[in-house]
Amino acid sequence: MAQFPEIQGGGSLIVAWQIRDKHVLVVGGGEVAAGRIVLTLNADARVTVVCPASGLNEEVAYRVAEKQVKHIDRNFEPSDLDGADMVLCAIDDPVASTQVWKLCKERRIPANIADVPPECDFYFGSMHRDGPLQIMVSTNGNGPKLASLVRKRIAEALPSNIGAAIENVGKLRMKLRKVAPEPSVGPKRMKWMSAVCESWSLDDLVGMTENDMDGLLTHFQAGDVPPLLEVRMKNL
Numbered sequence: 001m002a003q004f005p006e007i008q009g010g011g012s013l014i015v016a017w018q019i020r021d022k023h024v025l026v027v028g029g030g031e032v033a034a035g036r037i038v039l040t041l042n043a044d045a046r047v048t049v050v051c052p053a054s055g056l057n058e059e060v061a062y063r064v065a066e067k068q069v070k071h072i073d074r075n076f077e078p079s080d081l082d083g084a085d086m087v088l089c090a091i092d093d094p095v096a097s098t099q100v101w102k103l104c105k106e107r108r109i110p111a112n113i114a115d116v117p118p119e120c121d122f123y124f125g126s127m128h129r130d131g132p133l134q135i136m137v138s139t140n141g142n143g144p145k146l147a148s149l150v151r152k153r154i155a156e157a158l159p160s161n162i163g164a165a166i167e168n169v170g171k172l173r174m175k176l177r178k179v180a181p182e183p184s185v186g187p188k189r190m191k192w193m194s195a196v197c198e199s200w201s202l203d204d205l206v207g208m209t210e211n212d213m214d215g216l217l218t219h220f221q222a223g224d225v226p227p228l229l230e231v232r233m234k235n236l
């Protein structure tokens with residue numbers, strides 16, 4: 001009998017949400033807001049912060065001064081939601097934050113009200129970032145502190161050069177698409193890239209130069225993956 005995955009309801013759909021150039025409204029300018037701002041700027045969003053200047057903490061004030069974010073110097077007003085693609089609320093006023101949530105739902109804008117799970121379309125998680133690598137740990141509302149501890153354990157277990165290796169693999173994949181752009185070779189491309197990732201060590205992938213990549217790519221037609229040293233010998 002075929003074995004299919006058992007359904008375990010009660011989880012979240014964890015996705016890598018693309019918010020480049022989307023308008024994110026951050027309500028509040030304290031410590032939690034500062035963290036939300038870093039995460040959304042790192043995802044290339046356009047961020048607006050609404051919060052009285054007197055309430056901005058040092059980090060948020062710095063982002064405003066550096067013009068990394070737009071700033072509206074007052075308390076939240078409903079018109080702030082005009083044009084917002086996402087709202088992140090982190091204020092110390094539960095009545096006002098529930099109002100933000102209700103307005104977001106009327107307008108169908110995805111929102112996170114920090115620390116109020118019933119008023120969240122999505123939760124944040126504990127995040128590890130190393131170049132193009134991102135790992136998010138969620139305990140689905142059960143234990144945020146534990147999420148942070150698990151994330152640290154995972155990060156410690158990773159090789160220190162994994163981010164650099166992934167960056168180089170990204171470059172190699174781009175080059176491969178130029179060498180073999182036809183959609184019909186898609187399956188062959190994927191099989192060959194998987195073979196490269198499996199047979200080369202992380203150190204090989206990190207140390208791979210543009211020359212090495214070009215040398216390796218000459219093997220794509222035949223479909224073999226020689227060791228790095230062999231690619232280098234041929235390049236000499």
Ligand SMILES: C[C@@]1(CC(=O)O)C2=NC(=C\c3[nH]c(c(CCC(=O)O)c3CC(=O)O)Cc3[nH]c(c(CC(=O)O)c3CCC(=O)O)/C=C3\N/C(=C\2)[C@@H](CCC(=O)O)[C@]3(C)CC(=O)O)/[C@H]1CCC(=O)O
Nearest residue numbers: 114115123124125126138139140141142143144145147148
């Ligand atoms: C992961 C992280 C990401 C982030 O926010 O950046 C995050 N909380 C973090 C820290 C943290 N938060 C709290 C503590 C105190 C210790 C403790 O209570 O454990 C600590 C520990 C600390 O500060 O170190 C208190 C707390 N948090 C929530 C409630 C309400 C409730 O549970 O009902 C209460 C109780 C308030 C009270 O008791 O009054 C709710 C949420 N917090 C979430 C995310 C979402 C679920 C994520 C998940 O389950 O995995 C969710 C549902 C909604 C959301 O906010 O998105 C970040 C760690 C970042 C990092 O260090 O890596």
Ligand SMILES: NC(=O)c1ccc[n+]([C@@H]2O[C@H](COP(=O)([O-])OP(=O)(O)OC[C@H]3O[C@@H](n4cnc5c(N)ncnc54)[C@H](O)[C@@H]3O)[C@@H](O)[C@H]2O)c1
Nearest residue numbers: 028029030031032050051055075076090091092096114115
């Ligand atoms: N998820 C987490 O990790 C976590 C951790 C600690 C606290 N929290 C929660 O997140 C919220 C914010 O925490 P914080 O530590 O950043 O608080 P904080 O007190 O440092 O900041 C609150 C900010 O909200 C601003 N503010 C208040 N009312 C406002 C309004 N109507 N419009 C615009 N700005 C307004 C204040 O000026 C201030 O800048 C709290 O509800 C707290 O319970 C979450």
